[in-house]
Amino acid sequence: MTAILVPVAALAASLALFGAFVALIGVSPLDVYQLMYTGAFGSWFSWQNTLTRAAPLILTALCTALPAQLGLVVIGGEGALVLGALAAAATGLALEGAPAPVVVPAMGLAAMAAGALLIGGAGALRHGRGVNETISSLLLSYIAIAVLNHMVEGPLKDPASLNKPSTAPLADDYTIGTLPGMDVHWGLVVGVVCALAAWVLMRRTTFGFAARMVGGNPRAARMAGLPVGRLLIVTTALAGAMAGLAGMVEVAAVHGRANASLVAGYGSTGILVAFLARQNPLAVIPVAILFGGIGASGGLLQRRLGLPDASVLVLQGIIFVTLLASEGLHGRVRLPRLAKQPQEA
Amino acid sequence: MDETSPGWWGVPLAVLAGAIRVSTPFLFVSLGECLTEKSGRINLGLEGTLVMGAMSGYAVAYGTGSPWLGVLVAGLAGTGFGILHAAVCSLERVNDIAVGIALMLLGTGLAFFLGKPYIQPQAPQLPSIDFGWWSTSQQVRSALQVNALFLIGAVLAPLLVWGLRNTRWGMVLRIVGESAEAARAMGYPVNRVRLFATAAGGFLAGVGGSFLSLHYPGSWNERLSSGQGITAVALVIFARWDPVLCFWASLLFGGAGALGPALQAVGVTQGYYLFNAAPYVLTLAIMIATSSARHRLAGAPAELSVTR
Numbered sequence: 001m002t003a004i005l006v007p008v009a010a011l012a013a014s015l016a017l018f019g020a021f022v023a024l025i026g027v028s029p030l031d032v033y034q035l036m037y038t039g040a041f042g043s044w045f046s047w048q049n050t051l052t053r054a055a056p057l058i059l060t061a062l063c064t065a066l067p068a069q070l071g072l073v074v075i076g077g078e079g080a081l082v083l084g085a086l087a088a089a090a091t092g093l094a095l096e097g098a099p100a101p102v103v104v105p106a107m108g109l110a111a112m113a114a115g116a117l118l119i120g121g122a123g124a125l126r127h128g129r130g131v132n133e134t135i136s137s138l139l140l141s142y143i144a145i146a147v148l149n150h151m152v153e154g155p156l157k158d159p160a161s162l163n164k165p166s167t168a169p170l171a172d173d174y175t176i177g178t179l180p181g182m183d184v185h186w187g188l189v190v191g192v193v194c195a196l197a198a199w200v201l202m203r204r205t206t207f208g209f210a211a212r213m214v215g216g217n218p219r220a221a222r223m224a225g226l227p228v229g230r231l232l233i234v235t236t237a238l239a240g241a242m243a244g245l246a247g248m249v250e251v252a253a254v255h256g257r258a259n260a261s262l263v264a265g266y267g268s269t270g271i272l273v274a275f276l277a278r279q280n281p282l283a284v285i286p287v288a289i290l291f292g293g294i295g296a297s298g299g300l301l302q303r304r305l306g307l308p309d310a311s312v313l314v315l316q317g318i319i320f321v322t323l324l325a326s327e328g329l330h331g332r333v334r335l336p337r338l339a340k341q342p343q344e345a
Numbered sequence: 346m347d348e349t350s351p352g353w354w355g356v357p358l359a360v361l362a363g364a365i366r367v368s369t370p371f372l373f374v375s376l377g378e379c380l381t382e383k384s385g386r387i388n389l390g391l392e393g394t395l396v397m398g399a400m401s402g403y404a405v406a407y408g409t410g411s412p413w414l415g416v417l418v419a420g421l422a423g424t425g426f427g428i429l430h431a432a433v434c435s436l437e438r439v440n441d442i443a444v445g446i447a448l449m450l451l452g453t454g455l456a457f458f459l460g461k462p463y464i465q466p467q468a469p470q471l472p473s474i475d476f477g478w479w480s481t482s483q484q485v486r487s488a489l490q491v492n493a494l495f496l497i498g499a500v501l502a503p504l505l506v507w508g509l510r511n512t513r514w515g516m517v518l519r520i521v522g523e524s525a526e527a528a529r530a531m532g533y534p535v536n537r538v539r540l541f542a543t544a545a546g547g548f549l550a551g552v553g554g555s556f557l558s559l560h561y562p563g564s565w566n567e568r569l570s571s572g573q574g575i576t577a578v579a580l581v582i583f584a585r586w587d588p589v590l591c592f593w594a595s596l597l598f599g600g601a602g603a604l605g606p607a608l609q610a611v612g613v614t615q616g617y618y619l620f621n622a623a624p625y626v627l628t629l630a631i632m633i634a635t636s637s638a639r640h641r642l643a644g645a646p647a648e649l650s651v652t653r
Binding site: 073127129139150309310311318321327 | 447
């Protein structure tokens with residue numbers, strides 16, 4: 001129970017702190033809360049916006065949550081997304097003319113391979129050379145963004161894209177459509193399926209059991225004869241593939257081409273989603289929807305209250321810090337009625 | 346090209362000049378991080394602190410007309426973030442790496458939020474000292490315009506080495522970083538020592554950020570810092586937790602960062618973005634070359650989680 005209660009309490013405390021912050025600059029916190037709700041979940045229109053943003057968030061959150069099972073802190077999701085998007089766009093453009101049922105999966109595979117290479121690289125460096133994966137994944141992420149900028153301003157630039165350098169647009173039949181009856185693209189289903197698969201892999205297979213054992217005690221795992229290196233590299237590569245897939249979804253369903261708009265902070269928000277979900281692949285889904293909602297309400301806060309677009313970042317930062325500060329409460333808070341049951345940490 | 350232009354010779358010259366200019370934020374962040382890591386904790390949030398320092402320094406310099414006051418306020422803002430990091434880390438079961446990531450997000454968010462009104466106006470800049478008076482070449486003269494903050498950092502580095510080795514404070518800091526248990530047994534307040542070390546580290550990182558907005562590039566915008574903070578954290582590992590080595594490493598990284606603009610100045614625009622990534626590639630290459638899977642890094646404070 002406390003596994004849910006503590007993050008929820010942290011969220012409530014963060015909202016209060018954020019309210020105090022906006023009150024300091026002379027904006028009514030109540031207005032802010034109300035607009036946030038309206039912008040995120042207040043209407044069918046905002047729900048669709050929220051879910052559209054949740055799709056890549058689920059995938060980038062998995063990029064942090066999967067390696068976390070092994071005790072690794074990977075923060076390179078943004079880079080894997082960007083590189084995946086670039087690979088997907090390049091594949092779609094290279095295979096132009098081929099039938100869509102061939103090209104779209106190829107784009108997805110290329111994106112996953114690109115992401116897997118990036119984050120799996122960080123995992124391999126950790127295993128082979130003892131390089132800290134947190135720092136290396138972030139550095140790789142910066143390098144990936146530089147590669148994107150280089151490609152869209154150089155070799156892959158569409159001469160027609162003048163004020164915003166981009167690749168040429170994908171052919172229409174290579175784009176991902178919307179779910180029946182709503183204006184939310186299929187990427188959401190991709191994200192949910194990946195999260196379910198990740199959960200099954202980590203909680204219901206021997207691979208996952210071994211991975212979590214490495215996370216619990218690496219030395220004991222090695223003593224027990226587990227292939228620590230292989231587990232580490234495969235898991236980080238899978239994590240990167242997830243974020244790479246997020247990039248493919250963004251290109252094929254939202255932007256239709258690769259350009260610098262892909263660097264939209266889904267990577268950093270995904271880290272927060274993973275932490276708030278306590279690295280549980282299933283919990284990632286609702287938390288990603290929540291943060292999709294916060295992101296979706298940003299525009300409304302900007303238009304109605306004149307708050308800068310960075311308000312969402314500030315709120316995310318406050319939530320992250322409060323959440324970590326509440327970490328010590330797990331297993332400490334006792335619920336009066338459940339006091340006799342074993343506490344879940 | 347006219348006669349006074351050094352042409353291709355401008356590239357090494359510009360890299361040298363750039364090394365001095367670009368290295369200053371690296372230098373301050375790495376010196377600050379070095380102090381923090383010596384106490385056995387890592388603060389990845391210095392990326393956010395850097396941006397916050399750049400914004401607050403710029404805002405204050407614009408408001409008061411005094412760039413030095415801006416530097417001071419930037420340092421104080423950094424101190425605040427350092428204290429926050431240390432305070433959250435001192436709670437139970439909190440991972441210092443995760444707190445750093447959180448503060449990276451919070452710092453950039455706050456800086457972008459509060460910095461919106463300062464994107465347009467021009468704030469007064471920090472003064473430079475002219476070491477190129479002897480030369481007639483315009484390029485050499487401008488290359489040797491060395492900023493006062495760089496000189497302060499250059500003096501600070503050996504001073505820190507001396508302080509860590511010879512003062513009581515330095516001693517206590519190192520004990521806490523090597524073994525929290527031993528320090529506790531000797532009666533030193535581990536969390537308070539780390540609080541001071543992280544606050545001081547935050548101060549230096551904030552000052553480093555003010556250099557970005559008050560000297561080079563010399564204005565405030567949201568693309569001001571892209572990873573200098575995190576690169577500087579990695580640089581400390583490369584410099585083996587030695588402040589003087591941090592100084593030389595910062596110069597090296599500054600040179601790498603100056604390569605792109607220097608080549609662009611002589612007309613090489615191909616691969617501009619790739620050259621911009623040079624410091625990250627360099628950092629990664631150095632980390633790969635100097636790390637080892639089998640044994641701990643020489644000189645690493647034993648309490649530091651990041652090298653374990």
